[in-house]
Amino acid sequence: MGDLLEVHGLTKRFRGLKAVSEVGFAVPQGAIVALIGPNGAGKTTTFNLIAGVFPPDEGEVRLAGRPITGLRPNRICAAGIGRTFQIVRPFAGLTVEQNVVIGALARESRVDAARAQAHAVLERLGLADQAGRMAGSLTLPDRKRLEVARALATRPTLLLLDEVLAGLRPTEVDRMVEVLRDLNRRDGLTILLIEHVMRAVMALSDRVVVLDHGERIAEGTPAEVVADPRVIASYLGSEAF
Numbered sequence: 001m002g003d004l005l006e007v008h009g010l011t012k013r014f015r016g017l018k019a020v021s022e023v024g025f026a027v028p029q030g031a032i033v034a035l036i037g038p039n040g041a042g043k044t045t046t047f048n049l050i051a052g053v054f055p056p057d058e059g060e061v062r063l064a065g066r067p068i069t070g071l072r073p074n075r076i077c078a079a080g081i082g083r084t085f086q087i088v089r090p091f092a093g094l095t096v097e098q099n100v101v102i103g104a105l106a107r108e109s110r111v112d113a114a115r116a117q118a119h120a121v122l123e124r125l126g127l128a129d130q131a132g133r134m135a136g137s138l139t140l141p142d143r144k145r146l147e148v149a150r151a152l153a154t155r156p157t158l159l160l161l162d163e164v165l166a167g168l169r170p171t172e173v174d175r176m177v178e179v180l181r182d183l184n185r186r187d188g189l190t191i192l193l194i195e196h197v198m199r200a201v202m203a204l205s206d207r208v209v210v211l212d213h214g215e216r217i218a219e220g221t222p223a224e225v226v227a228d229p230r231v232i233a234s235y236l237g238s239e240a241f
């Protein structure tokens with residue numbers, strides 16, 4: 001199968017600092033690809049460039065062969081890219097269900113259809129029994145699942161996940177890994193994830209792209225990447241995994 005997402009020569013500078021420098025990689029249709037690297041490597045900036053938070057200084061992003069570079073976030077969402085944020089920010093004063101309905105309304109103008117879509121997603125993520133709770137009262141693992149639910153409710157073909165496993169206990173990590181694997185295998189959802197939890201990266205990813213100081217320093221299967229001396233020196237050597 002072809003590539004769903006293609007990133008070519010992406011560059012972004014912040015006041016002279018090259019946060020992302022000529023980064024290129026592809027996410028094949030139906031694959032799970034991980035973006036890893038030390039703090040400040042440019043991972044979230046790369047997500048922001050893909051999701052249209054700001055345009056790149058140079059480079060191109062294509063979704064299913066169509067250029068989407070520099071489009072606004074709502075257009076990128078409509079094109080089929082859903083994302084979560086590193087800092088989980090649900091509308092705390094709204095219920096879990098209302099939060100997910102808002103996600104669904106990004107792609108669906110009828111409220112009843114958005115509500116049905118929200119229910120399906122909550123069911124899928126095991127959050128249906130929490131639908132009436134205030135989002136602000138959820139535990140961290142449930143807030144993380146709500147964040148995934150909000151992104152999924154936009155009916156993406158490509159899901160961008162920014163550290164959805166951070167702060168979870170090992171059993172909670174395993175549960176989320178199962179949810180993501182199921183979304184990928186059963187629904188054919190293509191996933192690009194930023195993750196520091198290497199156990200999950202190894203378990204989930206078909207391919208891994210490694211960034212350091214804004215540059216792509218390695219790419220390969222999980223086994224290839226963890227054996228790469230450059231990756232060990234810049235990142236894995238300092239990670240407990």
Ligand SMILES: Nc1ncnc2c1ncn2[C@@H]1O[C@H](COP(=O)(O)OP(=O)(O)OP(=O)(O)O)[C@@H](O)[C@H]1O
Binds near residue numbers: 019040041044045086
């Ligand atoms: N909006 C911004 N304005 C100025 N500098 C920024 C901005 N966003 C990111 N940076 C800088 O760009 C570099 C890359 O940051 P980025 O957040 O993309 O890294 P990261 O790999 O996601 O790191 P982490 O694992 O800590 O989330 C850092 O030096 C950061 O300080």
